[in-house]
Amino acid sequence: MGMDNSKQKTRSAAAVVAAAPVVPPVGEAGVAGADTCAVSVASAESVVPVVPVVDLDHVTKVYTTAAGDTTALNDVSFTVAPGEFVSIMGPSGSGKSTLMNIIGLLDRPTHGVYRLNGHDVDDYDERGLAALRSHEIGFVFQSFNLLPRTSVLKNVILPMEYTGVARAQRRHRAEAALAQVGLPPDLFHHLSNEISGGQMQRVAIARALVNHPSLLLADEPTGNLDTKTGEAVLSMFSELHHEGATIVLITHDLQVARHADRILHIRDGELHEGEFGSDRAPADRASVNRDTDGNSASGGDAA
Ligand SMILES: Nc1ncnc2c1ncn2[C@@H]1O[C@H](COP(=O)(O)OP(=O)(O)OP(=O)(O)O)[C@@H](O)[C@H]1O
Numbered sequence: 001m002g003m004d005n006s007k008q009k010t011r012s013a014a015a016v017v018a019a020a021p022v023v024p025p026v027g028e029a030g031v032a033g034a035d036t037c038a039v040s041v042a043s044a045e046s047v048v049p050v051v052p053v054v055d056l057d058h059v060t061k062v063y064t065t066a067a068g069d070t071t072a073l074n075d076v077s078f079t080v081a082p083g084e085f086v087s088i089m090g091p092s093g094s095g096k097s098t099l100m101n102i103i104g105l106l107d108r109p110t111h112g113v114y115r116l117n118g119h120d121v122d123d124y125d126e127r128g129l130a131a132l133r134s135h136e137i138g139f140v141f142q143s144f145n146l147l148p149r150t151s152v153l154k155n156v157i158l159p160m161e162y163t164g165v166a167r168a169q170r171r172h173r174a175e176a177a178l179a180q181v182g183l184p185p186d187l188f189h190h191l192s193n194e195i196s197g198g199q200m201q202r203v204a205i206a207r208a209l210v211n212h213p214s215l216l217l218a219d220e221p222t223g224n225l226d227t228k229t230g231e232a233v234l235s236m237f238s239e240l241h242h243e244g245a246t247i248v249l250i251t252h253d254l255q256v257a258r259h260a261d262r263i264l265h266i267r268d269g270e271l272h273e274g275e276f277g278s279d280r281a282p283a284d285r286a287s288v289n290r291d292t293d294g295n296s297a298s299g300g301d302a303a
């Protein structure tokens with residue numbers, strides 16, 4: 001583990017300024033990011049170090065079952081810089097959920113290194129990982145995963161009970177997050193199962209934002225929504241991105257993936273950068289596998 005922890009990647013200050021801030025501006029200052037602030041911005045002309053929010057370094061995931069081994073991720077390397085909006089798309093069985101579980105600290109690589117905001121997950125036990133996950137990651141799922149028979153407001157308050165937000169602040173922050181996603185205040189006291197699907201997903205996004213995570217991680221967030229409602233949710237992701245959020249969106253749908261700045265394709269556990277279909281092979285685009293000096297090619301497409 002930690003084979004090159006001291007290595008700092010560099011990029012131009014302009015790119016960093018475009019990327020900051022890491023955390024969407026919900027309510028007052030965050031409790032989470034104080035010791036994990038990932039970006040240092042120097043003068044506009046200088047080159048400054050950037051710690052990626054997501055940094056996978058030759059990550060392999062092998063599932064071992066009675067039926068044999070399955071390599072679900074094969075030597076995957078890529079980074080997501082603060083403020084980036086990245087889609088990961090691929091067909092069924094390609095490794096999307098496996099990758100999401102690793103990025104979201106729900107599972108660990110078999111080989112390779114994963115760093116979240118510079119924290120090597122190998123340095124954390126399960127409790128530590130759960131704490132890191134609560135503070136750093138906001139999940140948005142296809143099936144919303146709200147607590148049923150519980151009010152909208154309570155659903156958004158709950159994650160703050162795990163991150164030490166002062167009781168007096170929780171309600172205010174929850175209301176601010178719900179306002180940020182455009183949920184009408186008269187719905188705040190509805191039960192979460194007594195609102196529409198689009199409204200449920202807004203609540204889920206508010207819940208994901210309320211701890212001011214450094215990464216919003218969405219798995220098919222429009223999969224259960226009609227096209228129009230799905231578009232509204234994707235517009236919200238774009239808006240959050242413009243406000244500075246770092247977003248990784250996992251989908252099998254190119255129309256959804258295109259809302260991001262960058263699309264990574266996964267096939268048979270291997271990752272490739274760029275948009276490709278029948279007319280464009282992944283090899284035509286920049287590879288995300290690291291070059292010999294250890295930098296990801298993914299950050300080099302700024303004009
Ligand atoms: N717990 C597991 N044990 C063994 N093999 C697994 C496990 N989870 C996934 N796999 C295998 O790993 C590969 C990648 O699966 P994964 O669930 O990541 O795909 P996916 O891209 O999310 O697919 P889908 O779009 O259908 O959800 C598949 O071959 C799958 O059968």
Ligand SMILES: [Mg+2]
Nearest residue numbers: 093096097098
């Ligand atoms: Mg899946």
